Amino acid sequence: MDGQTIMLLIFVFIIAAFLGVELISKVPSQLHTPLMSGTNAISGITIVGAIAACAINVDNHVFGMILGGIAILFATINVIGGYFVTDRMLAMFKKKEDKKK
Amino acid sequence: MEFIDFFCIFLYMIASVLFIMGIKKLGKADSARKGNLMSSIGMGIAVLSVLISQDVFDGGVIAYVIIILAIIAGSVIGFIWAKKVEMTGMPQLVALFNGFGGLSSMLVAISQYCALSGGSDAVGTDAFTSLTLGLTILIGAVAFTGSIIAWGKLAGLKMFKKNISIPGKNFINAGITFVAVLGIIFYMIDPEGGLGIAGIIITTVASLVLGVTLVITIGGGDMPVIISFLNALSGLAAAFAGFPIGNTVLIVSGCLVGASGVILTLIMCKAMNKSFASLLFKTVKKKASAATGEHKEPKAMSVEDAFLILEAAKSVVIVPGYGMAVAQAQHAVKELCDVLEDNGCEVNFAIHPVAGRMPGHMNVLLAEANVPYEQLKTSDELNPQMANTDIAIVIGANDVVNPAAINDESSPLYGMPIVNAYEARTVFVLKRGQGTGFSGIENPLFTMDNTVMIYGDAKQTVSQLVVEFEND
Numbered sequence: 239m240d241g242q243t244i245m246l247l248i249f250v251f252i253i254a255a256f257l258g259v260e261l262i263s264k265v266p267s268q269l270h271t272p273l274m275s276g277t278n279a280i281s282g283i284t285i286v287g288a289i290a291a292c293a294i295n296v297d298n299h300v301f302g303m304i305l306g307g308i309a310i311l312f313a314t315i316n317v318i319g320g321y322f323v324t325d326r327m328l329a330m331f332k333k334k335e336d337k338k339k
Numbered sequence: 340m341e342f343i344d345f346f347c348i349f350l351y352m353i354a355s356v357l358f359i360m361g362i363k364k365l366g367k368a369d370s371a372r373k374g375n376l377m378s379s380i381g382m383g384i385a386v387l388s389v390l391i392s393q394d395v396f397d398g399g400v401i402a403y404v405i406i407i408l409a410i411i412a413g414s415v416i417g418f419i420w421a422k423k424v425e426m427t428g429m430p431q432l433v434a435l436f437n438g439f440g441g442l443s444s445m446l447v448a449i450s451q452y453c454a455l456s457g458g459s460d461a462v463g464t465d466a467f468t469s470l471t472l473g474l475t476i477l478i479g480a481v482a483f484t485g486s487i488i489a490w491g492k493l494a495g496l497k498m499f500k501k502n503i504s505i506p507g508k509n510f511i512n513a514g515i516t517f518v519a520v521l522g523i524i525f526y527m528i529d530p531e532g533g534l535g536i537a538g539i540i541i542t543t544v545a546s547l548v549l550g551v552t553l554v555i556t557i558g559g560g561d562m563p564v565i566i567s568f569l570n571a572l573s574g575l576a577a578a579f580a581g582f583p584i585g586n587t588v589l590i591v592s593g594c595l596v597g598a599s600g601v602i603l604t605l606i607m608c609k610a611m612n613k614s615f616a617s618l619l620f621k622t623v624k625k626k627a628s629a630a631t632g633e634h635k636e637p638k639a640m641s642v643e644d645a646f647l648i649l650e651a652a653k654s655v656v657i658v659p660g661y662g663m664a665v666a667q668a669q670h671a672v673k674e675l676c677d678v679l680e681d682n683g684c685e686v687n688f689a690i691h692p693v694a695g696r697m698p699g700h701m702n703v704l705l706a707e708a709n710v711p712y713e714q715l716k717t718s719d720e721l722n723p724q725m726a727n728t729d730i731a732i733v734i735g736a737n738d739v740v741n742p743a744a745i746n747d748e749s750s751p752l753y754g755m756p757i758v759n760a761y762e763a764r765t766v767f768v769l770k771r772g773q774g775t776g777f778s779g780i781e782n783p784l785f786t787m788d789n790t791v792m793i794y795g796d797a798k799q800t801v802s803q804l805v806v807e808f809e810n811d
Contacts, residue, residue: 258598265366270699281440283592284577291450293398302453309446312439314413322421328372330706
């Protein structure tokens with residue numbers, strides 16, 4: 239990796255960190271659990287890395303390919319489980335008028 | 340650059356934007372569900388994008404078969420798990436999913452290393468690539484085993500129940516961290532040779548152990564902090580996994596998760612008046628505070644007598660805690676809330692940020708029981724009017740209502756913001772039996788003149804109160 243690419247990736251990293259801080263800092267406490275499990279699902283983005291890692295190992299390294307496959311499995315559980323469980327939780331948060339109906 | 344590469348980056352960009360907008364909407368009650376949907380669409384697009392990328396295309400049929408099978412299996416498991424879990428089991432499920440994320444990132448990094456040693460040119464041998472690859476293993480492994488230990492503690496597994504204290508744990512943890520970092524340095528020196536393999540193995544093993552030793556000494560009541568922290572770690576691991584292959588969508592979304600986890604961690608620490616460092620590094624002092632002055636016995640009251648007082652109340656504040664979750668009393672509490680309101684009484688819930696075992700735990704349980712979210716107030720909102728409240732009902736909460744946090748400088752809780760339940764005209768404390776909370780600290784609230792204890796299972800007690808109202 240050349241220096242320019244490295245600096246660009248670090249740049250992206252730092253900007254994303256500050257963006258995250260700005261986005262989250264004013265979340266009401268009642269949403270803390272859904273926020274945590276929702277962002278937890280997003281951390282399953284590593285599935286993208288897992289798919290790529292599995293594929294680049296196909297021709298060269300069987301063990302690496304298997305590890306990649308296992309990584310895909312666990313990342314998918316994280317993603318699918320995380321999104322569904324967050325949705326289930328959020329579906330329960332309702333306003334007063336909605337509940338009277 | 341081929342067209343397909345441009346197209347993939349374009350899709351990653353859309354996915355990243357959807358994540359950002361999704362998180363933003365997730366932070367507001369009205370739009371939260373939509374936000375979660377947006378971020379899941381972003382995830383779908385990101386996965387689609389990598390599936391059509393050159394790397395995966397070059398892998399051929401074998402790659403696609405493995406990938407699709409793994410995705411299908413993971414989806415089925417994740418879906419069933421998410422649908423079947425009880426709301427009271429939510430903290431441990433979140434911990435478990437989080438651990439899977441960390442494990443996955445760790446495996447991705449090791450798999451990337453395998454690709455390098457197998458002769459693929461997708462992973463470089465420069466110092467930066469090697470460093471980030473090693474850090475992914477380190478952070479991912481700590482997030483993995485740490486979350487598994489947290490899961491065991493939250494699920495109440497016997498082997499994790501005791502708060503294990505490791506003598507000289509800071510020394511040991513520092514030692515293990517040093518070994519893990521040493522492994523990364525070995526790998527950086529010689530990524531393609533024997534020293535590199537040794538480095539990868541050393542880092543992996545040391546980091547897996549480190550996750551265990553870091554979390555195993557932390558008590559149940561501190562779980563909201565540690566879960567948030569582990570959430571941050573799994574996000575960071577995903578971000579670092581993006582560096583060796585130069586994948587920006589991993590870096591952006593992993594970093595967003597990392598930032599949100601760090602903020603939640605700090606909010607939780609503030610709510611407990613602890614610094615994060617003291618939580619991780621201090622050894623828990625088991626010294627019970629010496630009984631100061633006269634030792635009063637708490638007054639107990641029967642459910643029937645409690646009903647007579649409740650019937651006359653015009654305003655009630657309910658303070659739930661982890662005990663409500665254990666007794667699964669949330670539905671009974673909602674019924675009590677309904678009969679009180681029918682009786683012309685104003686009912687509010689005072690929710691302390693660290694009540695329960697994960698951030699917002701009480702809110703989720705009460706939402707499950709159909710309590711509208713306007714009724715769920717923070718301690719800051721309700722404390723000013725607590726003195727004008729007829730009855731505060733403390734259900735399975737202890738340390739978060741301990742007045743020692745305000746007026747006893749010698750108390751370990753001193754300085755922690757609490758729900759000022761003691762200011763109410765009458766305080767009911769629903770409690771299973773006499774004893775202290777997780778921290779083992781005496782609670783002077785229980786012996787105050789305006790406090791009465793109603794011993795017994797919280798769910799039964801509350802149900803009996805509801806029956807009294809209905810028979811009335």
